[in-house]
Each structure stands twice: as structure tokens, then as C-alpha cells.
Amino acid sequence: MKRALVCGAGGFIGGHLVKKLKREGYWVRGVDIKEHEFAPTQADEFRLLDLREAHNCWEALNLGNGETFNEVYQLAADMGGMGYIHTAECNIMHNSALININVIDAAAKIGVGRYFFSSSVCVYRDMEPGEPALDESDAYPALPDNEYGWEKLYAERMALAYARQYPIEVRVARFQNCYGPEGTWRGGREKAPAAICRKVAMAEDGGTIPVWGDGTAVRAYTYVDDTVRGIYMLMQSDLEGATIIGGDEYVTVDDLVETVIAASGKEIEIEHVEGPVGVHARNFDKSKIKSLGWEAGTNLREGIEKTYAWIEAQVEVWKARGGEPL
Numbered sequence: 001m002k003r004a005l006v007c008g009a010g011g012f013i014g015g016h017l018v019k020k021l022k023r024e025g026y027w028v029r030g031v032d033i034k035e036h037e038f039a040p041t042q043a044d045e046f047r048l049l050d051l052r053e054a055h056n057c058w059e060a061l062n063l064g065n066g067e068t069f070n071e072v073y074q075l076a077a078d079m080g081g082m083g084y085i086h087t088a089e090c091n092i093m094h095n096s097a098l099i100n101i102n103v104i105d106a107a108a109k110i111g112v113g114r115y116f117f118s119s120s121v122c123v124y125r126d127m128e129p130g131e132p133a134l135d136e137s138d139a140y141p142a143l144p145d146n147e148y149g150w151e152k153l154y155a156e157r158m159a160l161a162y163a164r165q166y167p168i169e170v171r172v173a174r175f176q177n178c179y180g181p182e183g184t185w186r187g188g189r190e191k192a193p194a195a196i197c198r199k200v201a202m203a204e205d206g207g208t209i210p211v212w213g214d215g216t217a218v219r220a221y222t223y224v225d226d227t228v229r230g231i232y233m234l235m236q237s238d239l240e241g242a243t244i245i246g247g248d249e250y251v252t253v254d255d256l257v258e259t260v261i262a263a264s265g266k267e268i269e270i271e272h273v274e275g276p277v278g279v280h281a282r283n284f285d286k287s288k289i290k291s292l293g294w295e296a297g298t299n300l301r302e303g304i305e306k307t308y309a310w311i312e313a314q315v316e317v318w319k320a321r322g323g324e325p326l
């Protein structure tokens with residue numbers, strides 16, 4: 001039986017990845033600085049460890065029987081949506097860099113076979129609507145739009161450097177925006193799809209919701225099941241270097257909001273307000289991941305319907321408990 005370590009198993013994508021690996025027949029250890037907030041872990045073993053500390057990374061990787069993990073999936077990061085990325089730059093750069101430095105160093109030296117690193121399309125420069133697609137090589141010359149992207153680029157390079165010096169296979173995915181149930185939906189770290197679902201779920205029928213920016217920024221949103229399937233396919237593949245994982249359904253922020261409103265069945269007006277939006281546009285060439293036969297199987301409408309239903313249920317529970325400040 002293959003053994004996998006999932007770092008960040010208490011988080012959104014990590015939690016879904018643990019379920020996927022269990023379905024694939026792995027023995028899984030999950031590690032995080034916190035428990036999963038929304039679902040009991042499916043991992044065979046779950047450890048609370050702060051991966052900024054090198055000795056905790058060695059503990060996470062120690063199976064105690066002289067054997068090593070076949071695969072390590074590194075998804076632990078100090079991260080959040082645009083609001084968090086723009087206000088917590090120092091925390092993001094400091095905490096995520098320490099995690100990434102320590103986990104790859106311990107994994108390579110302990111003799112792990114394969115290592116997955118979760119990067120982001122935030123490593124790319126800003127784009128204009130209608131620009132031709134960028135591929136993996138176009139991350140250079142580098143000009144990420146925010147410090148989160150710079151840290152990801154550094155961590156990608158570090159993992160790939162270890163792959164050159166140690167017998168460890170490294171796979172790097174650059175995720176586009178990923179969304180779905182069992183992810184952060186309140187508290188300031190939530191990303192746009194979850195924040196919009198929450199605002200719509202909390203709004204009265206006939207009401208208005210605030211949306212950051214002018215609504216014209218272009219993005220593609222990838223449903224979490226598709227992202228996780230892409231991670232798994234990439235990890236089993238021979239694809240070296242970084243690989244973009246994300247769907248091709250590019251929409252404006254207003255299109256996203258309208259999709260959420262349609263899922264709610266309510267009549268809601270959009271009010272555009274000042275707020276951190278991030279880049280103007282995205283357009284990526286996915287030939288590399290598609291060469292493995294990967295495609296995004298869930299369209300935005302289907303994915304948002306599932307996500308909205310889950311967040312609406314969370315909002316109902318929150319209301320029933322007295323609606324403490326979000």
C-alpha cells in the first residue's frame with residue numbers, strides 16, 4: 001500500500017485531496033496547524049504540527065519503522081483571498097517560505113520518492129483582457145502581481161533545486177482559482193467565489209450585495225474535484241517543471257456573481273465598491289496538463305450550485321447559533 005503525507009490536510013484543497021487519496025487506496029497521514037473546520041478528516045492519521053519549525057517537518061515525515069513516504073503533497077500555506085493577500089504580505093512571505101524551506105529539505109533528506117508542491121497562477125504578471133494565452137514558460141521574466149506570487153515562485157525554484165541534487169521527483173502545479181464546498185467562507189481569508197456565495201446567501205430576496213471592483217476582471221474558476229484530480233494525475237505523471245491546472249471557462253467577476261445569484265433563486269442587485277481585486281485578466285494555455293487527458297469536468301454553473309448550497313447551509317447554521325460577527 002502506498003503511503004502519502006498531506007501537508008495542509010486541515011485546509012480546503014488538502015482536505016479534498018486526502019479523500020481522493022483514500023479512494024485511490026493510499027494510507028494517508030494528514031498534517032496541519034489546525035483541525036479541518038468543516039469536515040472530519042478522512043486521513044488514517046492526523047497530526048497537529050506547525051511546519052514552520054524544521055523539527056516538526058521531520059516528525060511529520062517520520063513513519064517510525066525505517067520506511068519513508070512514497071509521496072508528499074505540500075499544500076500548507078499562509079494564504080487567503082485578495083483581501084488577505086494585500087493586508088498580510090509579511091505573514092504570507094515569512095510563514096509560507098519557512099514551511100516550504102523546511103518541508104522540502106526534510107523530504108529530500110529523508111528519502112521521499114515524490115514531492116508535490118502547490119503553486120499558483122499568481123506567479124504570472126498581470127494581463128489585459130483578450131491577451132494571447134500564457135504557458136508555463138511565460139512566468140519568466142518574472143513580475144508577479146503580489147508578494148504571495150513571489151513567495152510561490154521562490155518555493156517552486158527551491159523544490160526544483162532539491163530535485164536536481166537529491167533523488168526526489170518533484171511535481172509543481174500552478175492552480176487557477178479553486179472553489180467548492182468545505183472551504184473557508186468567512187473570517188477574511190475566503191476567496192471570491194465563497195465570499196460572493198456568503199453575501200448572496202445572507203442577503204434578503206430583492207436586496208443588494210457589495211462586490212469589490214468594477215466587475216470586469218476576468219478569471220477562470222476550477223471546481224475542487226477537478227483540481228484534486230489534476231494533482232493526482234500530475235503526481236503520477238512524468239511531467240517535470242511547473243504545470244498549470246485550471247479550467248478554460250473564463251468569466252468576468254460580474255458573470256461569477258450572476259451565476260451565484262441564479263443558483264440562489266433570489267433577485268439581487270450588484271453594487272460595485274472599492275476593494276482589492278488583483279490582476280485585470282487571465283488566459284492560460286493548459287496543453288501541458290491536458291497532455292495527460294485532464295479536462296475540467298465541472299462547469300461554473302454546476303460547481304457554483306454545489307458550492308452555494310453548502311455555503312447557504314453554513315449560513316443557516318450560523319444564523320441558528322445567533323449570528324455572531326463574521
Ligand code: NAD
Binds near residue numbers: 010032033080119177
Ligand atoms: P487553505 O488555507 O484552506 O489550506 C492551507 C492549510 O495550510 C490550512 O489548513 C492552514 O492551517 C495550513 N497551514 C498554514 N500554516 C501552517 C503551518 N505553519 N503548519 C502547518 N499547516 C499550516 O488553502 P487552500 O485553498 O486549500 O490552498 C492549498 C494550497 O494551494 C496553498 O498552498 C495555496 O497557496 C495553493 N493555492 C490555492 C488556490 C485556491 O484557489 N484555493 C489557488 C492557487 C494556489
